[in-house]
Amino acid sequence: MFGRKTAPRAQGSGEALRLEDVQKIYGTGDGRVAALAGASLSLPAGSFTAVMGPSGSGKSTLLQCAAGLDRPTRGRILVDGAELAGETEAALTKFRRERIGFVFQHFNLLPTLTVMQNVVLPLKLARRPVDRRRAKDVLRRVGLGDRLGHLPSELSGGQQQRVAIARALVARPRVLFADEPTGALDTRSARDVLALLQETVRVDGQTIVMVTHDPVAAAHADAVLYLADGRIVGHQTAPTAEAVAERMTHLADDVARQHVTAEAGR
Numbered sequence: 001m002f003g004r005k006t007a008p009r010a011q012g013s014g015e016a017l018r019l020e021d022v023q024k025i026y027g028t029g030d031g032r033v034a035a036l037a038g039a040s041l042s043l044p045a046g047s048f049t050a051v052m053g054p055s056g057s058g059k060s061t062l063l064q065c066a067a068g069l070d071r072p073t074r075g076r077i078l079v080d081g082a083e084l085a086g087e088t089e090a091a092l093t094k095f096r097r098e099r100i101g102f103v104f105q106h107f108n109l110l111p112t113l114t115v116m117q118n119v120v121l122p123l124k125l126a127r128r129p130v131d132r133r134r135a136k137d138v139l140r141r142v143g144l145g146d147r148l149g150h151l152p153s154e155l156s157g158g159q160q161q162r163v164a165i166a167r168a169l170v171a172r173p174r175v176l177f178a179d180e181p182t183g184a185l186d187t188r189s190a191r192d193v194l195a196l197l198q199e200t201v202r203v204d205g206q207t208i209v210m211v212t213h214d215p216v217a218a219a220h221a222d223a224v225l226y227l228a229d230g231r232i233v234g235h236q237t238a239p240t241a242e243a244v245a246e247r248m249t250h251l252a253d254d255v256a257r258q259h260v261t262a263e264a265g266r
């Protein structure tokens with residue numbers, strides 16, 4: 001699959017992502033917010049993990065820090081055993097380009113570039129060899145083999161997201177992070193995108209971490225991590241949409257109760 005020249009990374013061959021007591025504090029004084037209040041986790045290679053939690057619980061912050069798009073205030077992050085720590089912005093960018101893929105809710109394709117040009121752009125920016133045959137293979141695999149010369153505006157939302165996934169996969173990331181990848185899609189396109197993500201995990205041993213609000217999307221993952229108030233408060237394997245929805249309802253109730261108690265204690 002994907003025209004690999006090297007053997008695919010075997011599923012479960014090790015730890016793909018590790019967070020050790022990661023904190024992210026925004027602001028100071030009265031405006032201080034602990035978006036992450038000490039999050040630790042370990043995800044095996046070849047796993048598909050969904051991150052869920054109430055609004056403001058720190059999901060995006062967790063993803064941004066783990067992917068090296070933002071710096072934690074404290075704590076360690078290791079991607080495939082290598083510490084994500086750059087003295088400079090350039091060092092962090094290099095680390096990201098070599099090891100991390102990111103898929104955004106709104107695709108973030110460059111509108112003036114074709115599908116093919118968008119997909120090979122990260123390789124060019126990283127000054128890595130551009131293997132057009134592999135790029136074509138990946139695009140064929142995501143169902144867009146006949147759209148290489150199209151502009152993003154000539155594609156549907158689901159197709160644009162599949163281009164974004166191809167763009168992330170072509171660089172062979174150790175971990176693919178996805179922030180609400182189906183948030184802007186209709187039900188059918190969302191299902192296609194989720195099936196594609198699942199397939200890259202099952203067939204190629206890709207590691208994926210996906211933030212979502214949607215229990216149906218989360219049920220496509222192997223496991224769900226639950227966040228509340230910047231902390232990991234739960235873990236569920238082999239999730240079903242019903243079980244995830246139920247857990248989320250309880251979580252929202254718990255958080256509301258804690259906030260009422262905290263207010264009353266002031």
Ligand SMILES: Nc1ncnc2c1ncn2[C@@H]1O[C@H](COP(=O)(O)OP(=O)(O)OP(=O)(O)O)[C@@H](O)[C@H]1O
Pocket residue numbers: 026027033034035053054055056057058059060061062
């Ligand atoms: N740049 C920032 N400056 C100050 N506070 C921030 C910043 N980014 C996030 N926060 C705060 O950190 C907390 C966690 O935000 P985050 O966006 O990670 O939550 P989330 O779980 O992804 O929320 P949602 O589901 O609504 O997208 C929130 O209280 C938010 O207001």
